[in-house]
Amino acid sequence: MTKPQGAALYESAKKIYPREISGRFENLSRIATVVLLGLFYAVPWLSWDERQAVLFDLPARKFHIFGLTLWPQDFPYLALLLMILAYSLFFFTAIGGRLWCGFACPQTVWTEIFIWMEQLTEGTRSQRMKLDKAPWSFNKFRRKFSKQFLWITFSLWTGFTFVGYFQPIRDLGMDIVALNVGGWTLFWGLFYGFATYGNAGYMREQVCKYMCPYARFQSAMFDKDTLIISYDEERGEPRGSRKRSDDFKAKGLGECIDCQLCVQVCPTGIDIREGLQYECIACAACIDACDSIMDRMNYPRGLIRYTTENALHHKKSSIFRPRVLIYAALLVILISILAVSLATRTPLIVDVIRDRNTLFRELPGDIIENSYTLKIINQSHEPREFILVIGGIEGITLDGVPEPLIVAGGNVLSLPVRARLPRSSSRGIMHIDFSVTATDDPAVTVIEDSRFLGPSP
């Protein structure tokens, strides 16, 4: 960068007015926006078995995802899922570059909608620039007011939807109509709504340029075969204006007519012709812009295009590189682990907590007693009867188990029990296990290890 530093360092960022554009990639981006935002706003309204299909019920500490109900104890699934998402991001970045930034990132997607609302109320790029420079008038007020009205309504709806993932959204709607919303609910709704308003309405590309961690480390996943959006310098230079009928080759010019449309459409305000820059979010708006000019000039498309560094230098590009294969292998492994463990998951969790206050107690008749609290979590939706058996040492018995041992559907039973052993069998620290089995289905069994302490012989 050759910009003068110093005083400029402390000036605030100039507003970028991205110019509207249409084309292949803009259509793709619109489809991505509609699908992703459509999912975000629609999913909380879906029902499944007479409850909300996707509901992260924090007060009850249960997570419903369609037919699946996860508990805090199922945390490994969340960890696996996060790892799968991270490796998918690495994998797709290695192959397709910043596809995430250009098409799927919430920042991009919501900004797209907010810019669309801006265009609807304030007009095209040049109209918007003129409007911002003009003194206040009724027309300016009307346009600005409608924009703010749309933005704020949309943001509030977004906050409402967000909270609707954590509280039943239909009840929440009723509560809002009845003006009977809890303090935290209101806070989180407004918090998320305000974040949307600020990020998509005002911060926009500055989030990508200055705040996004992915923008900083995505280059680590790049190599010379990664898809990038690039200007074909060899073909375009020297750039210069010309008439459509001119023989530009005779004038010694390249195919770039220097119309600057690629700069005007760029949401981050860069000039793609200066080469690959970290500000580029790969939204492909410049490709659409340049293609439209190439069509008008009757030049072949693709002066700015998706390509790879190798292809630009006339070398062979390949998709199957060690990096891509490693990411793919890790993804396959992680997804298989998740799928297998979800498929073979037993709807029963047992936690054994040993009473830490006393090592052991001596009962009359030379009996050693240890106390435990068992947490038996029945994750199925129906009540279930279980059989609890203690094992691991010859002659150990269990006291305090109710007959029959029934746990209601989706409930936790906290059961204090005492294990007893004749003193003659005591060998210091011994390993024992509690096994819990459903009476109606022996496959639903969990065995938990614990320790039994007694005096050494």
Added chain:
Amino acid sequence: MVGEEYRGTQRWSRNKQAVFIVGWISFLVAAIATMVFFAFFDPVDLIGTIDDELDIGRDAGYAAGFFFFWALCALCSGVTAYLVRTAPKRKSKRQKQ
């Protein structure tokens, strides 16, 4: 430079960048920390260990946990960012002569 008028080319100041990066990254880390922490601990149990009579409910417990983590992470990375600040080198008077 070409097309200067179209571009938001004024960069954020270092301080502004630092404040926003610290705020945003600690927000993300706090979100993950909150998920992990409350997967293992129930806020109601935790509050019970501090004061039996305090009954602020799970919602407030989660929120308090999140803001605690956010503040902690922001403090940590904020102090780090402050301590690693570097100023451009100035030539000393002797070298100028």
